[in-house]
Amino acid sequence: MNRRLLFLLPVLVFAGLAGAFWVGRPRDPRRVPSALIDKPVPSFALAPLIDGKPGLATADLATGKPALVNFFASWCGPCRVEHPILMRLQRDGVALQGIAWKDAPDDARKFLRDLGDPFQRVGIDRDNRAGIDWGVYGVPETYVVDGKGVIRFRHAGPLTPEIVRDVVMPLLAGGKP
Amino acid sequence: MRPALAILALLLALAAPAAAFDPREALPDPALETRARGLSAQLRCLVCQNQSIDDSAADLAKDMRRVVRERLTAGDSDGQVIAYLQQRYGDFVLLKPPMKPxxxxxxxxxxxxxxxxxxxxxxxxxxxxxxxxxxxxxxxxxxxxxxxxxxxxx
Known part of the structure; x- marks a missing residue:
């Protein structure tokens, strides 16, 4: 190699590093991957939020049928935004389980009364005990749990039609996104 | 003028930065409380991301401080408390990245x-x-x- 071209070496090193960081950059630094992907649902048991509708516990999520677990709260704006998507999923026959997170039970009940209740079971996690076991850091958060009770996917923030179509539905169908 | 300035300086000295940590959260056992504060300073608040749960006023940080104190009271070692939160929130919860390949x-x-x-x-x-x-x-x-x-x- 021509020794005179050696001065280009630092430039090349820089370009290489910049390229590596560019490729490896997280697409959204606020999007923290869940530590529970491909792990069984944590052990938890939550009291029912609504009279006549059961609460939610670990055993309810290993029924042989995949399900969505949605953490929501009445005080959470994005939860209202995503709610119509949950209602549509319920109409499409998806098993939805709800957890009212850090919410006053009356407020959470009113939220579901006003906007519709898409859930088969709703647990109340007022003091975030189950939430911490799930690694929740905000609402809304939605988990795809397969029939064996293993967490396959977590979405933090409101569900969008694109995520439902591209990731959630394929996972529920038992495939890979 | 002089006394007014002195009073102002005194008042400013009293205006310590608003602490996120609420003294009511403290454990009665001072040794355990010292460990809890030390551990809290090493754990990241997932909501604010660049603050420790000891510094953060976020609600989630408060819940995590409670978990740290509960685990310590239950007899966990410092390492067990860290591992407990790491299992749930991943390496990201550690402000100091772990040593691994x-x-x-x-x-x-x-x-x-x-x-x-x-x-x-x-x-x-x-x-x-x-x-x-x-x-x-x-x-x-x-x-x-x-x-x-x-x-x-x-």
Missing amino acids: ETWLLWFGPLLVLLAAAGGLWIAWRRRRAVPAAGPVPLSAEERRRLAELTADR
């Missing part, structure tokens, strides 16, 4: 750069020293003849 470059990268720079300097220094040791090369007979020709008076 994926993070070796992060931990040792600066040392590698330092070594490379030192190596480069050493090579450059040796090369510079090598030149005077050889000394100037005497002119060949041909060069001497040409020099005489060029500098000859005409």
